[in-house]
């Protein structure tokens with residue numbers, strides 16, 4: 001479904017991604033791991049259109065992605081969350097979802113909005129101002145809710161579990177699992193926590209200094225010495 | 239919602255009933271109110287682009303003047319009925335706005351400067367295209383507003399009803415858009431443009447729509463004014479006044495609210511005419527500037543939010 005070939009991204013002298021090749025099929029749940037600054041978020045930016053690669057090709061269901069502007073990628077079924085939550089300003093939680101549905105999915109369905117609010121656990125906060133009425137875990141939930149409201153085929157989750165306490169994290173993981181099963185989505189999830197990746201994914205891709213250094217099952221990955229070396233070199237708390 | 243309905247009804251009764259009843263026979267007062275409403279209409283259009291589109295325009299005089307010339311020339315040279323020509327004037331201003339669309343990709347001060355330069359071009363065109371516009375000599379005896387069902391709209395009181403209806407219709411359209419999905423998306427774009435586009439919002443296209451609509455409203459108001467005063471020349475039609483006064487009015491009243499530009503225009507213009515001018519016959523604009531400065535210090539969001547706070551209303555997101 002998603003096919004990236006030899007994607008290279010540079011920022012000035014820095015090479016954030018070097019010849020990244022990656023394929024993700026429909027309904028796959030892929031973990032994307034790697035130390036801080038490895039280029040994980042940059043890869044999401046390339047797929048969603050916020051970063052322009054210097055070289056390489058990207059396609060989604062055989063459509064050339066790189067020719068499509070950001071908003072058009074949402075409409076063909078690619079959704080993402082932001083590592084630092086970005087609730088739409090000046091709007092309520094419900095209005096955030098309405099914008100996502102109207103423009104991303106291309107239709108209005110009030111019942112579906114209520115279902116999503118229920119699903120992400122924000123029904124009681126629906127009429128709150130999204131930018132200043134929510135706690136961190138609720139912000140992360142809203143990120144997922146906005147992405148779901150666009151009715152995507154592929155959803156890119158950027159550290160949606162980071163910063164949550166254990167109980168919240170467990171609950172959120174259940175939500176993600178259900179989302180994957182019920183909606184039949186393909187998911188790429190960036191996550192530093194090894195346990196989480198082991199629990200969620202059948203496949204994990206490791207980025208290090210902008211290069212894919214492994215693409216295996218999570219069990220194999222965390223037995224791989226090269227991966228562990230790059231991980232232990234990571235900043236603590238990552 | 240209840241409160242809003244009551245305020246709206248009170249508003250309509252006041253402006254369609256009480257104001258004409260009180261001042262209908264005082265030509266000087268009513269013609270000043272017509273002038274204030276002309277500023278108000280342009281201020282509403284400017285604020286629509288500023289608040290929803292996130293664009294600060296220093297070029298609304300261009301839309302005002304284009305609307306005025308298109309409508310005047312259609313009635314004088316092509317024999318169009320006045321109201322049809324006024325709508326064509328709005329359409330003409332919308333078409334003129336297409337020329338500035340590439341600038342929508344510019345941000346903040348760059349957009350403002352581009353529009354300023356753009357606006358200057360139309361005054362030059364109107365002056366130079368003498369064959370059509372009669373150049374600096376201007377257009378005299380532009381047809382006045384017609385008589386409908388025995389009611390002469392060309393009188394001051396008739397014109398009052400016409401411009402009032404134009405301004406209120408513009409405000410209704412503005413309020414409706416603001417509460418629609420398009421309005422939500424536009425508001426969200428101010429602070430979180432990437433996050434909004436990621437959800438599929440075509441940001442530039444929505445901004446362009448607001449520009450076209452803002453130009454349309456301004457063109458209609460300019461066209462109305464041309465038929466009301468029955469005279470045009472390039473310096474008047476494209477005067478910086480049509481840019482500056484609406485901005486002052488909108489900011490004074492509160493450009494983030496739908497009623498702010500309207501209230502601000504009435505307050506600013508009428509205070510200027512009836513108070514500041516008698517206090518300081520030359521240079522009374524200085525008091526206007528001071529009044530605006532005081533308002534910004536007192537309430538950066540303008541008069542209407544200030545009154546709202548006074549009434550103890552809670553501010554809700556995008557409602």
Ligand SMILES: Nc1ncnc2c1ncn2[C@@H]1O[C@H](COP(=O)(O)OP(=O)(O)OP(=O)(O)O)[C@@H](O)[C@H]1O
Pocket residue numbers: 011014016034035036037038039040041042043083
């Ligand atoms: N817009 C940008 N301009 C300049 N450099 C950038 C930009 N975005 C990312 N970088 C750099 O590119 C590299 C990869 O960053 P990226 O955010 O993709 O890492 P990451 O794997 O998501 O890290 P983290 O785990 O900290 O989120 C980093 O060195 C970062 O500083």
Ligand SMILES: [Mg+2]
Pocket residue numbers: 040041042083158
């Ligand atoms: Mg990151």
